[in-house]
Amino acid sequence: MSLQSPDMSRKDLGITFTVAAVARRLGVAAATLRTWDRRYGLGPSAHEAGAHRRYTADDLARLETMRRMVNAGVPAAQAAKIAGHAQSSELPTIDIEAALEIERPVGGGDVVPLGSANSYARGLARAAMSLDSLACQTAIVQQLRTKGAMWTWTHMITPVLVGLGLRWESTNRGIEVEHVLSESIISAMNLHIASMEDPINSRPVLLACAPEDLHSLPLYAIAAALADQRISCRILGARVPHDSLISAMTRVGPSSVLIWAQISGSSDPARLAGLPHQRPAARIVAGGPGWTGQMPSGVIKVDSVAAAVSELVAASRI
Ligand code: B12
Structure with missing residues (x-):
């Protein structure tokens, strides 16, 4: 633990960190850090007279190396061995000025409420809280491949999104975490969608958000779940104006159209009556908790x- 890379020793000037600050920086609980110290000897190595070790x-x-590996699915004991024995040149460089930011107390709410969520959701929440896009993306792609899109969305991603929503509601913080996670979900889902071969539908499914709604994640989850059934979609994305939706419908002649509203008031249901009546008819589906x-x-x-x-699968098979 005493090895220091030249870059770090030049910059760190003996600065040390508390367990709470390291926990915040890594996005893991302080109790986890204590466990890693007790079980694997990956603990604080600086001593200060009369104070806690830092x-x-x-x-x-x-620890950053350890966390990345654990998030990527490496068993903790193995990750600890690698992180503990790594040469300094193999370790990530710590920017001391940025790290010092985490010494500032930030108040409560650093934990994402996850209830009884599984270990995949917990790993994803940790990666998101550390703003580690690559770890988020890799973890999601892995589950999309092994368990499919519906499972991944329902059992891995939804608990984290709900937890982040609750955290934001109670603390007004964490939009940066939501953004990192959202971008990672979209990238992972897009990779999954692009790997589909030979779609079975000749008329595509159109997926759009309601005119004032930015919550596009469900569109990507739906497209990925349809890709698992070899059904191809066109995703129009967030905040789709009514006229643009009409124009897209006219141009692609979809088998079905989904308009997602996550927040209430982001669209007027009456406007759905004005969507084109095509032949053959498109099934119109209004999805999400925002439709009232x-x-x-x-x-x-x-x-x-x-x-x-x-609904969209049924319409694609007619
Ligand atoms: C990611 C996110 C964003 C991202 C969207 C990125 C993207 N590309 O999609 C960004 C940062 C852009 C964003 C912006 C905003 N957001 Co937002 N966002 C979310 C978040 C965290 C996830 C949205 C999502 O994809 N949900 C899809 C799934 C998870 O939801 P669902 O299918 O409806 O699932 C429900 C059920 O399955 C059930 N459920 C399932 N499992 C479990 C488990 C538990 C424990 C519980 C309790 C429930 C539950 O609850 C789920 C949620 O209702 C939600 C939190 C949430 N709970 O949804 C807030 C949320 C939807 N956002 C909210 C708000 C207020 C906003 C903003 C207005 C914030 C602002 N002041 O700017 C803007 C809206 C801008 C706009 N015009 O659309 C509120 C909406 C409140 C409401 N009912 O109207 C929410 C609910 C957060 C909150 N707790 O208050 N957001």
Whole structure:
């Protein structure tokens, strides 16, 4: 633990960090850091008379390496061995000035409430809280490949999104975490969608957000779940103006159209009556918790991503 890269020793000037600061920086609980210290000897190596032991920049770099590996699925004991024995040149360089920022107390709310979520969701939340896009993306891609899009969305991603939403609601903080996670989800889902071969549908499915809604993640989850059934989509993305949706429908002649509203008031259901009546007819599905009020006749309302996928699959098979 005493090895220091030339870059770090030049910059760290003996500055050390508390367990709480390191926990914040890495996005792991302080209790986890204590466990890593007790079990694997990856702990603070600086001593201060009469005070708690503190972490050096080198300790921080080793723990960062450990966290990255654990997030990528390496068993903790193996990750600790690699991180503990790594040469200084193999460790990430710690920018001391940026690291010092984490010494500032930030108040409560540094934990994402996850309830009884599984270990995949917990790993994803840790990676997101550390703003580690690559770890988020890799973890999601892995589960998309092994368990499919519906499982990954429902059991890995949704608990983290709900937890981040609750955290934001109670602390007004964490938009940067939401953005990192959102971008990672979109990249991972797009990779999964692009790997689909030989779609079975000749008319595409159109996916759009309601005119004032930025919550586009469910569109990518739906597209990835449809890709698992070899159904191809066109994703129009966030905040799609009504006229643009009409124009897209006219140009591609979809088998079905999904308009997702996550927040109430982001669209007026009455406007759905003005969508073109095509031949053959497109199934119109209004999805998400944001739709309130009476739906025009012929419009199917669904509350969840899973229900939306069922409707769109059925329309693609007619
Ligand atoms: C990611 C996110 C964003 C990203 C979107 C990025 C993108 N490309 O999509 C960004 C940062 C852009 C964003 C912006 C905003 N957001 Co936002 N966002 C979210 C977040 C965290 C996830 C959205 C999502 O994809 N949900 C999809 C899935 C997870 O939701 P769902 O299918 O409806 O699933 C529900 C059920 O499955 C059930 N559920 C399932 N499992 C579990 C487990 C537990 C424990 C619980 C309790 C429930 C539950 O609850 C889920 C949520 O209702 C949600 C939190 C949330 N709970 O949804 C807030 C949330 C939707 N956002 C919210 C708000 C207020 C905003 C902003 C207005 C913030 C602002 N002041 O600027 C803007 C809106 C801008 C706009 N015009 O659209 C509120 C909406 C409140 C409401 N009901 O209207 C939410 C709910 C956060 C909150 N707790 O207050 N957001």
